Amino acid sequence: MSDLLKGNFTTKKQVSAPSETANEDSLETKFKKAALNSIGGSMVYVERTDLTWDGEE
Amino acid sequence: MAKILFINPVVREEDVPRHIPYGIALLAAIAMKKGHLVQVYDANAHRLPIETIIEVCQADDWDAVCIGGLTTTYNYIKKACKLIKESAPNAQLIAGGGFLTSMPHEIFEWIPEIDVGCIGESFETFPEVLAKIDNKDFNYADVLGVIHRDLTGKSFLTNVRPNIKDLDTLPWPAWELFPLDIYFANSANLFSEESFTSKRRMDINGSFGCGLTCKYCWHLGTTGDMLVEENEHGDNDVVFTYGRNIRYHSADYIVSMVKHLHDKYDIDFAAFIDENLMTMDVASKGTWLKDLCNKWIEAGLQPTCRQKGIPHDENCKGVHWNGTSHAGLHRPETLKLMFEAGCTHLVYGLESFDPTVLRNLGKGSNARKNKQSIATCLASGIKPIPNIIIGFPEESFESVRNTIEALVELGITAKPHFATAYPGSEWYYAYKDSIMEQYDNDLEAYIMDLGDASKITATISHEFSPMQLLGLQQIVYLKDLRLLDLSEKHWAPVQHELSPMIQPKLSFNLKTVKEAGPLAS
Numbered sequence: 395m396s397d398l399l400k401g402n403f404t405t406k407k408q409v410s411a412p413s414e415t416a417n418e419d420s421l422e423t424k425f426k427k428a429a430l431n432s433i434g435g436s437m438v439y440v441e442r443t444d445l446t447w448d449g450e451e
Numbered sequence: 452m453a454k455i456l457f458i459n460p461v462v463r464e465e466d467v468p469r470h471i472p473y474g475i476a477l478l479a480a481i482a483m484k485k486g487h488l489v490q491v492y493d494a495n496a497h498r499l500p501i502e503t504i505i506e507v508c509q510a511d512d513w514d515a516v517c518i519g520g521l522t523t524t525y526n527y528i529k530k531a532c533k534l535i536k537e538s539a540p541n542a543q544l545i546a547g548g549g550f551l552t553s554m555p556h557e558i559f560e561w562i563p564e565i566d567v568g569c570i571g572e573s574f575e576t577f578p579e580v581l582a583k584i585d586n587k588d589f590n591y592a593d594v595l596g597v598i599h600r601d602l603t604g605k606s607f608l609t610n611v612r613p614n615i616k617d618l619d620t621l622p623w624p625a626w627e628l629f630p631l632d633i634y635f636a637n638s639a640n641l642f643s644e645e646s647f648t649s650k651r652r653m654d655i656n657g658s659f660g661c662g663l664t665c666k667y668c669w670h671l672g673t674t675g676d677m678l679v680e681e682n683e684h685g686d687n688d689v690v691f692t693y694g695r696n697i698r699y700h701s702a703d704y705i706v707s708m709v710k711h712l713h714d715k716y717d718i719d720f721a722a723f724i725d726e727n728l729m730t731m732d733v734a735s736k737g738t739w740l741k742d743l744c745n746k747w748i749e750a751g752l753q754p755t756c757r758q759k760g761i762p763h764d765e766n767c768k769g770v771h772w773n774g775t776s777h778a779g780l781h782r783p784e785t786l787k788l789m790f791e792a793g794c795t796h797l798v799y800g801l802e803s804f805d806p807t808v809l810r811n812l813g814k815g816s817n818a819r820k821n822k823q824s825i826a827t828c829l830a831s832g833i834k835p836i837p838n839i840i841i842g843f844p845e846e847s848f849e850s851v852r853n854t855i856e857a858l859v860e861l862g863i864t865a866k867p868h869f870a871t872a873y874p875g876s877e878w879y880y881a882y883k884d885s886i887m888e889q890y891d892n893d894l895e896a897y898i899m900d901l902g903d904a905s906k907i908t909a910t911i912s913h914e915f916s917p918m919q920l921l922g923l924q925q926i927v928y929l930k931d932l933r934l935l936d937l938s939e940k941h942w943a944p945v946q947h948e949l950s951p952m953i954q955p956k957l958s959f960n961l962k963t964v965k966e967a968g969p970l971a972s
Contacts, residue, residue, distance in 0.1 A: 398497060398507060399456075400628045401490030402483050405511040411497060 476624030519548030553874035571672025608687035658699035669875030694967030723774035744792035778824035786831035804857035805850035885953035
């Protein structure tokens with residue numbers, strides 16, 4: 395936990411950064427970032443959440 | 452004394468945080484020197500959800516919350532201002548920086564939460580605004596260099612604030628108010644072996660100004676390039692000119708600052724963020740950089756690899772550095788001394804190798820000088836980092852061919868930036884109508900879309916569409932003249948049938964004359 399505010403006096407309330415783990419990207423997010431950074435040729439990325447096709451021809 | 456909260460907005464979200472905000476750090480130091488109580492929330496370093504601002508704004512009873520940055524921070528600033536006003540309604544919301552100075556009235560219309568803004572150089576304006584807030588006097592009409600509102604929300608610009616005369620009167624930035632470890636962790640970059648191995652890099656600024664008038668560039672009042680005049684509606688507005696107040700810190704100021712950073716924070720690399728080191732050197736008749744290098748060495752900052760003439764490795768002690776250069780203004784003997792003092796790489800905005808493009812650009816260089824600059828810089832031991840742009844107003848198959856041929860000749864591989872008309876630049880004012888047409892007349896949508904010119908936003912090429920420019924960028928990257936010839940052959944029969952993509956026009960906000968803004972006596 396670290397203070398988010400830095401200054402020349404003490405504030406009335408402390409504001410702390412969330413712990414490292416809470417702030418860390420999930421494996422899914424890390425994978426998505428890495429995959430999107432290497433798009434090209436046969437390297438493609440499919441969103442799991444953005445499927446708009448409803449099955450109709 | 453006033454309680455002041457600075458918020459450093461997120462910039463270049465696609466990258467890690469790399470640069471301590473020099474302007475905010477300097478203004479924080481000035482505010483503390485005046486006796487104010489100061490806190491900084493560096494949102495760019497922490498990269499937390501934007502709602503964190505609510506907690507930060509509720510941490511104390513702020514008299515003022517200050518936010519600012521370049522145009523590319525606009526998206527974050529707009530959202531942040533809403534949250535700031537909701538969570539700290541009694542605080543005066545002060546804005547500043549390039550995003551505001553380039554288009555003050557539009558920003559005040561788009562972000563109604565801002566109470567007052569500092570236009571242009573804020574070293575004197577900002578403490579005056581703080582003094583008023585401290586006295587609970589919220590009428591800013593008598594402060595030079597601000598934009599403020601009346602009760603109806605209408606914005607007013609006061610007269611221009613003179614640039615300060617002596618930069619050495621400025622305190623050092625308040626680096627201690629920023630999470631340095633986050634920035635240090637992102638010290639390394641791929642411009643040179645020395646910068647690649649850097650563990651503790653910090654930015655420094657040695658000057659304000661540049662004698663050149665590149666059409667893509669903007670200075671926003673920091674170089675004597677700004678006036679305030681009445682527009683056709685009788686309202687004060689910013690006018691940018693070719694006028695210049697060239698100012699640079701003394702070598703003593705810069706070296707003592709770097710020595711302090713080395714002693715206190717153990718920095719191993721200093722990145723000069725100056726607009727152009729070489730134009731400052733020319734303004735000093737070739738004395739500034741020599742003096743700086745000699746004093747750098749005298750102060751014991753010269754890296755051991757340069758001192759002993761051995762290859763750089765991770766055991767090297769001292770402070771390496773980098774900056775910006777100019778193909779037509781660098782001198783071999785100065786470059787040699789810069790290398791000895793620890794300079795590792797210099798960014799050269801070569802932009803193009805086409806005579807027509809370069810002649811119209813206002814950069815004061817030509818294809819021959821551009822080509823020579825690479826060899827001259829390499830001969831000194833310093834790595835040149837050439838920037839290339841595609842999509843100039845005059846861009847043609849021939850100009851692209853000239854650039855590719857030069858890249859082949861010089862052994863440079865580059866994926867060019869796209870010519871981008873940032874607010875405050877000559878291009879922006881000349882092509883504003885065409886830009887708005889490309890964004891359904893929604894100027895704010897364009898501002899929100901602006902990034903670092905690595906993607907296409909609004910095109911300003913008279914001849915090429917976005918589709919063609921994307922293809923041409925790839926062809927330049929591949930240096931593939933065969934593909935360029937095929938493309939030209941395919942396009943030639945219809946090219947003359949097309950109406951130009953864009954049309955330049957005259958603008959109130961731009962005067963292409965050497966009329967400088969005021970300089971304090």
